[in-house]
């Protein structure tokens with residue numbers, strides 16, 4: 001895939017404002033005439049269950065997973081310096097305002113299933129409806145991956161409709177590929193070695209089970225609020 005990220009990596013960032021409902025310092029910004037999201041590490045609120053590293057590094061690692069498997073579910077993301085220090089900068093996605101994402105996300109749409117599958121790999125603890133951006137019914141982006149890769153199982157999502165369903169051939173191939181390449185990939189240095197090992201062990205277990213997991217009774221399986 002040829003994707004020129006030069007403008008995103010090195011263009012000057014002009015901050016326009018803070019995204020009101022965001023829990024951390026999530027900023028709306030512009031590079032040239034393009035809207036971007038800028039999340040500086042310095043604006044993060046610490047989370048009690050994520051002692052190591054920062055949310056931006058996790059978000060960047062999650063982007064790598066989407067790219068390394070060719071899923072393309074996460075908008076283009078870079079880790080770089082900016083007016084409030086280093087953080088992630090992500091392309092802004094214009095959603096189709098006609099699409100009801102809450103309704104669409106509860107169907108058996110393949111584009112939603114791709115994101116539900118992706119969340120298993122990154123151990124996503126925060127898959128809300130509001131973290132799904134639909135540009136069309138068949139093209140949905142996934143955002144906000146700061147709460148991911150915990151070494152404990154933390155899967156918390158609104159997308160449970162495939163629980164207990166067998167993986168498809170494509171998903172089986174993706175699990176295999178993930179296990180072949182994850183350890184030596186660009187995620188090195190972004191999350192801890194322990195989290196890398198825990199991720200590999202979790203994905204191996206998924207491969208053995210050959211099905212999407214059921215919600216665990218041991219932790220809240222649906223984020224609150226769900227949007």
Ligand SMILES: Nc1ncnc2c1ncn2[C@@H]1O[C@H](COP(=O)(O)OP(=O)(O)O)[C@@H](O)[C@H]1O
Pocket residue numbers: 019021022023024025026037075090091092093094130131133143144145146
């Ligand atoms: N790449 C993006 N494109 C379009 N809208 C976005 C993008 N990233 C974030 N947003 C909007 O900003 C809101 C807050 O962003 P989010 O990543 O959830 O931040 P936080 O980590 O603070 O919760 C999202 O719910 C969404 O409405």
Ligand SMILES: [Mg+2]
Pocket residue numbers: 022023131144
């Ligand atoms: Mg959010």
